Each structure stands twice: as C-alpha cells, then as structure tokens.
Amino acid sequence: MVEEIKVSFIGAGTVGRSLIAMLDGKHHLIERKYGIRFKLVAIFEYDGALIDEQGVDIQSLVYGKNMRRMDAWKPGITALETIESLDFDLLVEMTPTNVKTGEPAFSHIKKALISGKDVVSSNKGPFLLHFDEIMGLSRQTGKKVRFEATVGSCIPVLQSWRTSMHGNKVLRIEAILNGTSNYILTRMANEKLDFSIALKEAQERGYAEADPTLDIDGHDAAGKLVILANALMGMARTNKDVKVEGITHINPEAINMASKEGFVIKHLGIADEDGTLEVKPFLIPKNSPLGAGITGTLNAVRIVTDLSGEIILVGHGAGGDEAASAILSDMIDIYLKS
Amino acid sequence: MVEEIKVSFIGAGTVGRSLIAMLDGKHHLIERKYGIRFKLVAIFEYDGALIDEQGVDIQSLVYGKNMRRMDAWKPGITALETIESLDFDLLVEMTPTNVKTGEPAFSHIKKALISGKDVVSSNKGPFLLHFDEIMGLSRQTGKKVRFEATVGSCIPVLQSWRTSMHGNKVLRIEAILNGTSNYILTRMANEKLDFSIALKEAQERGYAEADPTLDIDGHDAAGKLVILANALMGMARTNKDVKVEGITHINPEAINMASKEGFVIKHLGIADEDGTLEVKPFLIPKNSPLGAGITGTLNAVRIVTDLSGEIILVGHGAGGDEAASAILSDMIDIYLKS
Numbered sequence: 001m002v003e004e005i006k007v008s009f010i011g012a013g014t015v016g017r018s019l020i021a022m023l024d025g026k027h028h029l030i031e032r033k034y035g036i037r038f039k040l041v042a043i044f045e046y047d048g049a050l051i052d053e054q055g056v057d058i059q060s061l062v063y064g065k066n067m068r069r070m071d072a073w074k075p076g077i078t079a080l081e082t083i084e085s086l087d088f089d090l091l092v093e094m095t096p097t098n099v100k101t102g103e104p105a106f107s108h109i110k111k112a113l114i115s116g117k118d119v120v121s122s123n124k125g126p127f128l129l130h131f132d133e134i135m136g137l138s139r140q141t142g143k144k145v146r147f148e149a150t151v152g153s154c155i156p157v158l159q160s161w162r163t164s165m166h167g168n169k170v171l172r173i174e175a176i177l178n179g180t181s182n183y184i185l186t187r188m189a190n191e192k193l194d195f196s197i198a199l200k201e202a203q204e205r206g207y208a209e210a211d212p213t214l215d216i217d218g219h220d221a222a223g224k225l226v227i228l229a230n231a232l233m234g235m236a237r238t239n240k241d242v243k244v245e246g247i248t249h250i251n252p253e254a255i256n257m258a259s260k261e262g263f264v265i266k267h268l269g270i271a272d273e274d275g276t277l278e279v280k281p282f283l284i285p286k287n288s289p290l291g292a293g294i295t296g297t298l299n300a301v302r303i304v305t306d307l308s309g310e311i312i313l314v315g316h317g318a319g320g321d322e323a324a325s326a327i328l329s330d331m332i333d334i335y336l337k338s
Numbered sequence: 339m340v341e342e343i344k345v346s347f348i349g350a351g352t353v354g355r356s357l358i359a360m361l362d363g364k365h366h367l368i369e370r371k372y373g374i375r376f377k378l379v380a381i382f383e384y385d386g387a388l389i390d391e392q393g394v395d396i397q398s399l400v401y402g403k404n405m406r407r408m409d410a411w412k413p414g415i416t417a418l419e420t421i422e423s424l425d426f427d428l429l430v431e432m433t434p435t436n437v438k439t440g441e442p443a444f445s446h447i448k449k450a451l452i453s454g455k456d457v458v459s460s461n462k463g464p465f466l467l468h469f470d471e472i473m474g475l476s477r478q479t480g481k482k483v484r485f486e487a488t489v490g491s492c493i494p495v496l497q498s499w500r501t502s503m504h505g506n507k508v509l510r511i512e513a514i515l516n517g518t519s520n521y522i523l524t525r526m527a528n529e530k531l532d533f534s535i536a537l538k539e540a541q542e543r544g545y546a547e548a549d550p551t552l553d554i555d556g557h558d559a560a561g562k563l564v565i566l567a568n569a570l571m572g573m574a575r576t577n578k579d580v581k582v583e584g585i586t587h588i589n590p591e592a593i594n595m596a597s598k599e600g601f602v603i604k605h606l607g608i609a610d611e612d613g614t615l616e617v618k619p620f621l622i623p624k625n626s627p628l629g630a631g632i633t634g635t636l637n638a639v640r641i642v643t644d645l646s647g648e649i650i651l652v653g654h655g656a657g658g659d660e661a662a663s664a665i666l667s668d669m670i671d672i673y674l675k676s
Contacts, residue, residue, distance in 0.1 A: 022505065022645060026505050029505065029507075030505060034504065148502070154503075154645070154646035154647070154649070155649060156498050156501075156502030156503060156649065159498070159501055159502035160494050160497070160498045160501075160502055162501075163494075163497055163498075163500075163501040163502065163671060164486070164494030164497035164498055164501065164502075164667060164671075165492075165494060165663075165667055166372065166666065166667040166670035166671055166674070167360065167364050167367065167368060167663070167666040167667055167670055168663065168667070169367075190625075286630065286631075287528075287630045287631055287633055288631050288633065289631045289632065289636070289638075289652045290631070291630075291631045292624065292625045292629075292630065292631065293624075293625055293626050293627045293628070293629045293630065293631035293632075294627065294631075295625055295626065298627070300627075305663075307360060307492070307659060307662070307663035307666070308492035308653065308654075308659075308660060308663040308664075309492070309653065309654050309659075309660060310652075310653060310654070311492070311493060311494065311651070311652070311653045312650075312651070312652035312653065313649070313650070313651055313652075314627045314648075314649070314650035314651075314652070315646065315647065315648060315649045315650065316646075316647050316648070321645060321647075322646060322647060324645070325503075325505070325506065325643075325645035325646040326646075328504065328505040328645070329502060329503055329504040329505055329506070332504035332505055333501060333502075333504055336504070
C-alpha cells in the first residue's frame with residue numbers, strides 16, 4: 001500500500017529547487033522502497049504561492065519554468081495565513097535563516113504543528129533560539145519535527161543519534177561546523193596564505209558570502225553547536241549561551257608554528273557535559289580524525305559517549321543538494337513504517 | 339507503558355559480559371527513555387546454560403560470580419535444542435566467528451527466526467556467508483535481524499544507512515575495517531618500524547591475536563566489506579567474492595616514499611557499484627578523511643552516495659564494550675515505538 005503525503009514547501013531557493021528535482025527524479029524509488037508518494041500541493045514564496053491541491057506541476061519546474069508564470073500561481077498569498085486552512089500533511093520550511101528572531105520560520109513551524117502538520121526544516125534560526133518550545137509543541141500536538149539539514153547538512157548527526165546510539169549518553173561534542181572558516185584555515189595552512197587572501201579566494205569560489213561575518217566570527221558554528229547540544233545532550237540553551245571567538249586574527253606564523261609541532265588550527269565548537277559551550281580556534285593533532293584530513297569545506301562532528309567511546313561523522317556541511325538530501329531523508333523517515 | 343522483552347544470550351565472553359554490565363547499569367534509563375524492560379531469561383554457553391524464566395541473577399554475574407556455580411545453571415543443555423521451546427522474544431548471538439561455516443551461529447539465527455524470535459548478532463560468519471538467506475527468512479517470518487556489531491563495532495554504519503540516508507543510492511564504499519592492520523601500518527609510518535616489529539608490538543598490547551593471519555591478510559576486512567556491500571548496496575555476495583591482498587609485504591621504504599609524496603598506505607576495502615569488491619593496501623592522501631588521521635585501531639567507512647556525496651564514519655571498531663554498545667542499541671531499536 002502506497003501512502004500519499006501532501007506536502008507544502010516554504011522557500012524555493014537553491015535548496016527548494018534541489019529538493020523539487022530530487023522528488024521528481026526519485027519518486028519511483030520512494031514509492032517502491034518506502035511505500036510513500038509525496039504530492040507537492042503548495043510552494044510558498046515571499047510574494048505569493050503556487051497552490052494546486054491536485055499536485056503542482058513539478059516537471060515544468062524542473063525544466064526551469066518560472067512558477068510566477070504558471071496558472072496555479074497566486075500572487076500575494078502568504079504561508080502564515082494559509083498553513084491552517086490548506087489541506088496538507090507536511091510542511092517543509094526552507095526560508096532564509098534569521099539568527100536574531102528566527103522569523104518567519106518560527107511562526108511557520110508553530111502554526112504548522114498547531115494545525116496538525118508535521119514539519120521538516122533546514123532553517124537553523126528557530127532551533128537555536130526556541131528549541132525547547134518547538135520540541136514541547138511537537139510533544140503536545142503529537143506531530144513530528146525534523147531538522148537534520150540545520151547542522152552539517154547531509155551528515156546524519158541528529159538522526160544517527162536518534163536511531164543508532166540508543167542507551168548511550170553524550171559526554172562531549174567537538175565539531176567543525178562551518179565550511180567557510182574551515183576552507184580558509186585549510187588554504188592558509190596548505191598555501192601559506194594570509195587570512196585576507198584566503199577569504200577573498202573563498203568568496204571568488206563561492207565558498208564564502210559577500211558578508212562572511214557570521215562564518216568567520218564563529219556565530220554560524222555557535223548556532224549549530226547549540227542545536228547539537230540541545231538535541232544530543234538534553235541541554236536547553238540558545239546561541240547567546242555560546243562563548244565565541246573568530247578566526248580573523250589567525251596568521252600564517254601561528255599556523256606554521258603549530259604545524260612544526262604536529263598540529264593544525266581548527267575552528268572548533270565544543271559542548272561538554274560540564275556546561276561548556278564555546279567556538280574558538282583550537283590546536284588539533286594533524287594525525288587525528290578532526291585534524292589535517294578535514295580539509296576545505298568539509299564538516300566533522302566528534303561525539304564522545306559513555307558506551308561507544310568516540311564516533312566521528314564527516315561530510316559536506318553545505319550546498320543545495322546536500323541540504324535537500326537531508327530534508328528528503330527526514331521527509332521519508334517521518335512516514336516510514338518500520 | 340513499559341514493555342517487557344524476554345532475552346536469551348548465546349555466548350558469555352568479553353562482549354557478553356560487557357553487555358550484561360550495560361543492561362545492569364542502564365536498566366533505569368532504558369525503561370524511562372525507551373519504555374523497554376529487558377528480562378534476561380537465559381545465557382547459553384558451550385557446556386550448558388543459565389536459565390531462569392523469572393530472570394537470571396544479573397547482579398551476581400556483574401559482581402563476578404561464576405555462572406556455572408549458580409542454582410539456575412543447567413550443564414549440558416545446548417542453545418540449538420532449547421531456542422524453540424524456551425519462551426523468549428529476542429536472541430542475542432555472540433558466539434565466536436567461524437568464517438568457513440558460519441556455525442554454530444547460523445543455525446542459532448535460523449532456529450530463532452523460525453521460532454518467532456527476533457535476533458541481534460555480533461557474529462560476522464553467518465552474514466558474510468548467508469546474507470540473503472538470513473534476510474529472506476527475516477522477511478518470511480516478520481522477525482527482525484540486526485547486526486551492527488559485525489562491521490566497525492559501535493560505528494553506526496548499518497543503522498545510519500537504514501535510517502538516515504533515505505532516498506540515497508550508495509555508489510561506492512571505501513573502508514578501513516581492521517584495527518589490527520591499521521595499528522601496524524600506523525606504527526610503521528610513525529615510528530619507522532619493520533612490519534614484524536610492529537606486529538609483535540600489536541600482539542604485546544593486545545591489538546593482535548596470537549595468530550593474526552585473518553587480520554593482516556585482509557580476510558577479516560573482506561568479510562566486513564561483504565556485509566557492508568550487501569546491506570548498503572543490495573549486493574548478494576560472500577567473502578569468496580572479494581579479491582584480497584594483505585599487508586605483510588609492506589616495508590618502511592614503501593611507506594617512506596609514499597609519505598614524501600603526501601600519502602599514507604592504508605589497508606582499504608572497496609566496494610563499487612561496478613561490482614568491484616577488494617581489500618588491499620592503497621595510497622591515500624595524508625590530508626583526507628581516510629588518511630593520516632585514522633590512526634591506531636580506529637576504523638573508518640566512507641560512503642559515497644548519489645545525493646549526499648561522501649559521508650565518512652569513524653570510531654573504534656573493536657573491543658568488548660564497543661561491540662556490546664552496538665548490540666544494546668540494536669536491541670533497543672527493535673522494540674522502540676517511534
């Protein structure tokens with residue numbers, strides 16, 4: 001028996017478009033292997049929405065058609081006013097992150113849960129500011145919330161913890177959570193570049209934003225660290241609780257000195273059961289799992305548990321396809337019959 | 339509501355004793371967090387069994403009491419003749435591995451499934467020889483089989499794949515699956531030791547068996563590779579299908595030459611969707627996730643997928659506690675209500 005799940009997207013940027021292409025390319029596999037058929041009934045954007053209760057025309061979108069020129073486009077309609085009344089099962093929240101307010105994603109997620117919809121989100125904001133409130137609402141309503149893509153993108157840290165380390169207690173997390181800062185530090189180490197040159201290169205290659213502040217000052221990593229600490233260690237913290245130090249003052253001399261002693265400098269987030277929550281540059285032995293092998297835009301999370309010792313997960317923590325892959329896995333997992 | 343699950347162990351060696359200690363130490367957590375109470379009703383050994391339908395006296399075992407001196411000890415009783423008639427829900431198979439026949443574990447597992455019992459196993463033998471038959475029997479009987487501990491011990495490779503990468507297809511696996519051979523190669527590289535010296539040191543430290551043949555000739559890794567390839571890539575292969583080359587001919591000169599060019603030599607298992615299945619020494623860039631950072635007895639598995647790119651999982655792939663942790667997680671996962 002194939003179960004049909006009606007889905008609404010909010011946000012049709014890089015991630016949303018990747019996800020639409022995956023739903024199109026993988027729909028046979030998803031039906032056959034998991035017994036699920038996702039019917040996309042709405043895509044909300046900032047200036048309107050594509051709404052079709054029979055299922056929006058995914059193929060045309062994949063072929064590049066502008067959704068605003070499609071018959072089902074309703075200009076001016078907002079997600080917030082529509083979530084409750086529209087008939088669907090799952091909200092996929094992919095709006096841009098606002099780390100100060102968590103909005104509009106936080107309101108979307110609350111509204112969806114209260115209206116009896118499950119939620120998958122790639123948006124860090126609500127989870128680094130209002131983790132406890134969202135989880136409480138999920139318990140109250142019996143509706144599920146998944147957010148793998150918010151930390152390390154497709155690296156399955158949250159889901160592995162939920163499903164693969166039962167009985168364990170997490171004692172400590174050490175993680176490289178920002179690909180931009182890791183790319184800069186890698187290039188500085190390997191090519192003896194100054195910080196500013198490495199940053200410029202990262203921007204030219206599309207690995208850093210025009211305004212890279214959140215990445216290089218550690219606040220992006222801090223937000224992800226909070227989500228990890230809350231989800232894996234039962235903390236109830238926000239990004240304001242993280243002591244943060246950036247990498248702008250790291251110079252080639254420091255990297256060189258570290259290297260001579262067998263270390264690399266990595267921008268590490270650390271959460272410890274003693275309450276420590278910090279992001280700062282650390283000396284890490286080159287020849288260790290979080291050391292010189294975590295190059296470029298890779299992310300890595302080291303989870304120290306009481307029974308299993310250390311488990312390290314590594315992968316590409318950014319990119320439209322990577323985030324979409326994490327979202328797709330979350331979407332399937334919610335409706336999977338074991 | 340707490341669900342009581344009646345469990346039988348086969349094997350009370352290092353792993354079995356670790357698991358008994360964990361069940362004792364974690365039973366409050368397991369009840370509170372997962373709603374499960376495991377009642378251990380039998381422990382089978384080669385020369386008899388401890389059987390108590392009210393639950394065997396775990397505390398006395400944890401405090402070191404010899405089970406053969408306990409009232410509930412029944413000398414001469416075998417698992418194979420008892421599995422069907424004894425009232426329990428879950429068989430935990432922890433007998434020593436036989437890679438030629440898979441026995442007696444294979445018979446235990448078949449008998450348990452046919453008798454309506456779920457199975458968790460740490461024994462590679464049955465899975466590298468009879469993967470398809472076991473999975474077929476699991477589907478027929480509707481009983482579950484979990485075997486995370488057979489590959490990389492507590493590194494959650496199998497379960498992460500089952501639960502955290504839905505929608506993905508695995509294109510390729512590259513993995514360091516034997517801690518003994520990786521320890522030897524690491525020591526040879528870091529201390530310029532000859533193979534025979536490094537092996538002797540590994541034996542003295544307890545990282546290598548008195549007869550290390552299966553570890554250093556690649557056959558242990560080959561067995562794990564087959565299980566990975568079958569479970570993650572839908573292959574139906576056995577350990578006889580793997581092309582195997584050991585590490586005994588690796589010398590310090592080769593390691594040194596590789597090092598000068600920025601490489602380390604790692605004993606790698608590779609499964610590719612083109613059908614390749616091989617274990618042999620490979621040159622790996624030092625500064626890559628499977629490179630110089632995977633030191634000593636660490637294991638590492640790189641999974642290349644179509645949607646998520648590469649995901650690498652690292653951890654300690656051997657040890658009684660590590661295997662027991664993997665088994666405990668499997669035990670809980672079978673009965674967990676999502």
